[in-house]
Amino acid sequence: MPARRHRLRSGMSRTAQHELDLIMQHDASTPGKPGVDLLDIDRLAGELVPVRRLRVREGLAIALAMMAICGLAIGFGLGVRGDVANGVPHWMFIARSATLLGLGTAAAAAALSSASPSIGGARRTFWTWTLAIASVFPLGAIGVWIGDFRSLDDARRFLDPQYGMQCLRMSALCAAFIGTAMTVWMKRGAPVSPNRSGWLVGLASGSLGAAAYSISCSENVVMYIGTWYTLAIAGCAIAGRLIVPRVLRW
Template identity: 40%
Template sequence: MREALNIETLVDGLTPVRRMRPGQGMMLGLMLAAAVAVIIALTSGIRADIAAMRPLPIVVLRSGTLLLLGLATLKAVTAMARPAIGGAQRGWMWMLAAALLFPLASIIGMIDEGRVPMEAVMNGAARDCLRLSLSGALAIGTAMILWLRQGAVVNPARAGWLTGLAAGAFGTLAYSLHCGENSVHYIAIWYGAAVTASAVAGRIAVPRLIRW
């Protein structure tokens, strides 16, 4: 005779696990972002106008955009560690759209000037931009992956994009506090390249590392 199924038999032998708290993931990401910013400031220095507490408007604009993009994507991806019905995080889409205003402004500027800004494309600072931004993104992204592995992400592909975007935004933000360039073309090309590369890397690597 088959044993009757009941709640007691279904849960027998199950081991309780610690509940995932998105706030803890947010705190972890922000602490890593702050640590990366401090390390870059100590090893590479920070801009003179930021050190004097008088940043140029373009510096405030780019740093604020990266900060808000990082916060929005970090909030979205940490929420994914604990599946729920409804309440999807979509604020990151608006912040990504806002960040895309930089390449749009660059394209408009190129059309108006009638030339490609080679001084931005071939800028010698670009190597440092990519190196420091992506190094910071790697550190932040690795910590987020380890945290996400404790949860139950049901959409690994989206989690990959969001993890890469968040890590790239915060890594580039940390570099921007050191970066001495003020051209919108430089920001659009090289900051955009760093964040995009991080997002693509996240999409490729994260789903394989957090799959159940």
């Protein structure tokens, strides 16, 4: 027994050595299997608390509900586009809103699913295809800027910070509410990649926040959409990467 105890004690911390000595003393003085009587299995099992399973669709419903609330608030506060109010929305508004909503929903689903990691489960990467589709707007803005020299005066007007700051402010404000709701929901789970989750939360909340503001934005020009909406979403993605991982740390 002393030789066995010496081998077990080698390399241990003082706390571990003390616990080992207690178990050895208990084993030497009482019958039964070594160390078993020191573990109160019933007490440990009684302390377990059932946890409700996280479902991605619930978190996604919360994010979309927050977007809808922001959209209603913007509609009442800033007004609704005339074509939408008249029931004949412009095709650019439809394309813009559908792209933002699709990108935001896909990124949100990917972010929320990361809170429930599993082995062998399908990884949600559909958002990458949606992001590729959404890149048509910034690429189109660059193409107009480079190729169509006749529109330089309009380009300068659309790139005027005073002209697009409302887009940035309102999209970021809506994204803050949406991103906060998503992060609070994800903290109930166990995200194994906080950095990736931060990017996705920022991308999702920025896209959904821009979609909420889109109901009031009257611009149908690719130059404006590709510039200010892209800046708003990119800024939210960076903010998500910087803030969300700190909150999701275990």
